Amino acid sequence: MTDERPTLADYGWRRTFPTRWHDNDVFGHLNNTIYYAAMDTTVTSWLLDAGAARHGRPVAAAETDPAFVVASSCRYFASAAFPDALVVGLRADRVGTTSVSWGLGIFREEDEELLATGTFVHVFVGRDDRRPIPVPEPIRERIRHELGAGA
Numbered sequence: 001m002t003d004e005r006p007t008l009a010d011y012g013w014r015r016t017f018p019t020r021w022h023d024n025d026v027f028g029h030l031n032n033t034i035y036y037a038a039m040d041t042t043v044t045s046w047l048l049d050a051g052a053a054r055h056g057r058p059v060a061a062a063e064t065d066p067a068f069v070v071a072s073s074c075r076y077f078a079s080a081a082f083p084d085a086l087v088v089g090l091r092a093d094r095v096g097t098t099s100v101s102w103g104l105g106i107f108r109e110e111d112e113e114l115l116a117t118g119t120f121v122h123v124f125v126g127r128d129d130r131r132p133i134p135v136p137e138p139i140r141e142r143i144r145h146e147l148g149a150g151a
Contacts, residue, residue, distance in 0.1 A: 011089025012147035029079040074118040085109040098132040
């Protein structure tokens, strides 16, 4: 595990994630599950973003279902609490034949302090048989264009 800490500038796409009062746990900070919700919401938002139409069909209209998360992780660096707003940065750390490993950074919006980093690994599958398929070309193109990754 590396101690290198990314900045918000290290991510090609960003999404604001507001917090709510009930996101705090009994210790007075955001519950760990909120970080996972922020990461999942960010990846899904990118996949379903209306801008996807510029580079092919949005995932929702494709013959694939990218919803199979096969691995995830989160490393925490600092705490947040309601009413903090978060900014979640997204990048593609690895694009394989049938999967994408998304790298995420969670920052406090107010001061861009790094709160956590995480990964989500999606395996793309056929809509009918749920078997792995190659990452669709429109997704690869969006990754190259919007996230600056060599897909």
